[in-house]
Amino acid sequence: MGAAGVHGAVGPAPSRRQLAELLFADADDPLGALRWTLAELRRALGVPGALAGDPVVAALDGAEVDVLAGEPLPDAEGDLLDGVHLPACLEFESWLLVARHRVAAAVEARLREEAVALLAGGRAGAAIRYASRAVARQPLDEGNHELLVRCLAAAGDEAAALRQVAICEDLFRRELGAKPSPAVRDAARLGVGSAAGAPLRGRAAAVSQLEAGRAAIVAGAADAGIQCLRRAATEAARCRDTALQARALAALGSALVHAVRGRDNEGAVVLREAVEVAARSGERATAVTARRELGFVEVQAGRRGTADAWLAQAQELAETDAELAAVLAIRGMSASDAANYPVALAQLGESVELARSCGDQRQEAWSAGVLARSHLLRDDRSQAAAALARSLELVHQQRWMAFLPWPQTLRAELDLRGGDLDGAADGLEQAWALACQLGDPCWEGMAGRGLALLHAGRGDPASAGAWLDEAAQRCNRVPDRYQWVHGHVLDAAAAAALARGDHDRARRLVDALWSLAARCDLRELVVRAHVHRYRLGDGAALNAARLLAANIDNPALSPLLTSI
Structure with missing residues (x-):
């Protein structure tokens, strides 16, 4: 996979001389090497006016560049600028490593998107190819395995679905020392829109189940509510009432995404089906809801390109x-x-x-x-x-x-910054207790991180470290984790490990943070990972952090980058 550039490049465009020194510092005539290379690129692209000027302007009108399209083709193979390494230019190497992760994640997101679309459209057999390739690209992503298992089960190959479950379990046990969540095995036996219980009859029954399901979800009875919504969707389809079916599918998909942790993959398939059915029935409001919720799933997963696409569609339809x-x-x-x-x-x-x-x-x-x-x-x-x-x-x-722990935790962190440790303690302890009662990994991770900061502020690094370990475990325990919260906790844990001199642990945490942030386009967390690396002795990391921070409008980053 090759390209002239990648979305997300930071800082102003370099002059021709800077570009020559960046790319051809070891050549006898760097500017001459640059001129020859640009001429060869123009010839290969068939665009005579491209890559001209000072600074060089891409001007690639008429040329198709997969990476610049924003959503790389799912058939793309290899890494961005595969085989290109410029060890003499550490700034370029830092940029390229981040860009490679981001593009690889975009390709994987497209594979998942194709698989979900085919699965929701009743073409599970065709979806298997894309889900399999997503697993091959990121084999330690539980969501990819779950999607493949779901595709195999929906295609009627239960034996293959169970074999994939076993493969996933063995891989995770060997590589991660842990089992995948029950969602992977559940996907082998749970069909899209399946409903337990005796079949219902009639539109009135479907409406009744839809209303009952919504009421149960609001009341916190998630399992009962989801079963009602499954029945509503099944019966509406049987009655061929596409408008009602779309509403039931959207309600079911939203419930799977928000009410039951670990079900975002199934929820995405149901929501994608809701989009298709809503289009046939002219259910505009349902189409907005389903697209918005699909966008939410992608945002939490850090799949920025597909998230933006769904949310842009939802906004265009919203009235x-x-x-x-x-x-x-x-x-x-x-x-x-x-x-x-x-x-x-x-x-x-x-x-x-x-x-x-x-x-x-x-x-x-x-x-x-x-x-x-x-x-x-x-x-x-x-x-x-x-x-x-x-x-x-x-x-x-x-x-x-159900939402209270979020603002409580943020308010407590504000108290911490203002020096009110007692006020922060009250807020964080309440947020932690409620988060655990709700069983929400995002709230638990945020509140646990806050409690770690509180103990650090009280001069108790051992307790701070223990709370950060707990926060990291809590926010990472389900496959559909909110990746930003996961990175936010890893950042704090790396800083704490550095502060107490545990450099081996800090390196492991920083590597995990950097990989996650680069793949999910969490730009500020990439900068913070580089700052941690500098503090661990990587002298080039500070320049990389400053380069990557150039286009981030955050006044809080300046003190971080100038105080070291």
Whole structure:
């Protein structure tokens, strides 16, 4: 796979002389080597006006470059610029390593997207090829194995599905010292939209099951609710009521994504089917919901390209303030994860205002809570405090306990930064207890990380380290983890290991952080991983961090990069 450039390159374009020195520092005539190379590239591309000027401008009109398309073809093989290494130019090597991870992740996301689309469209046999290739590219990703097992089971090959489960279990036991979650084995016996119990009859029965399922989910009875929603979708399909079927599938997919941890893969397949059925029935609002939820799944998984595509479609179809508020909230969340703070603050701020204008207090609370995180990451403390006050006020008014640990944890971290250790302790202990009661790995990871920071602030590094180990285990225990939270915890754990002089552990944590952040386009966490590497003795890592941080608008990064 080759390309003239990759989305995500940082900093201003280099001059011709800088580019020559960057790429051909060892040549007798670096500028001459650059001229010859650019001429050969223009000839190979068949675009005479390309790669000209000072600085060099790509101008690749008429040439198709898979990587620049944003969504590399799923048939792509190899790594970006495979075989290219410039050890004399460490800045380029740092950029290329990150770009290779990001492009590899984009190809894998496309493979998964193709497999899910085929599976949802009833072509499970064709989906197996794409799911198998996703497993081959990332064999230690549990979600890829689950998707392949689901495809094999849906194609009617139960024996092959169970063999894949065994392969996954043996691989994880050998490589990771742990078993995959039950979701992998469950996928071998759970068909899309399958429903337990005796078949129902009639549209009225389907409507009744849909309403009962939604009520059960709201009440916290996830298993019962999901069974009702499965029956609703099955009966609506039997009645050939496509509008009702689309609504039932969207409700079922959303429930699998939000109400039951470890079911995002199944939820994505159901949501993809909801998109197709909604298109046939003209259910615009359902189409918005299903696309938005698919975007949410991809954001949590760190698959930025496919997330952006689904969310852009959802926003284009959205008509009401409530719909736009929900879509913009997730787009802002994604932008914040990727450290694109100006976009994140604008989208989340607009989401808060739209939610307020239409009286959707839960959406306003959610959007304000995610907005507060962006401000906190930038160390905009007053703005973070205002957003958190509003989020907490609305959460308490709504008695929305399922979301409370998020703003509680962020408020406590703000207290920590202000030196109020007792206030932070109260908030974090409450957030931890509620997170454990809810069984939400994201909330547990965030609250556990906060408790670690609290113990570090009290001068107890041993307890801080223990809490970070616990937080890392909690937030990583399900296959559909929120990757940004996982990276956020790894960053804190690496810093703590460095502080207590445990360099061997710090290196393992930094390697894990760097790989995760590069694949998921978590740009600020890539910078922080390089800072950790510099502190571990890698002299070139600081320049790489500064290069990669050049396009991140975060005032809090400057002190980090200048204090070492």
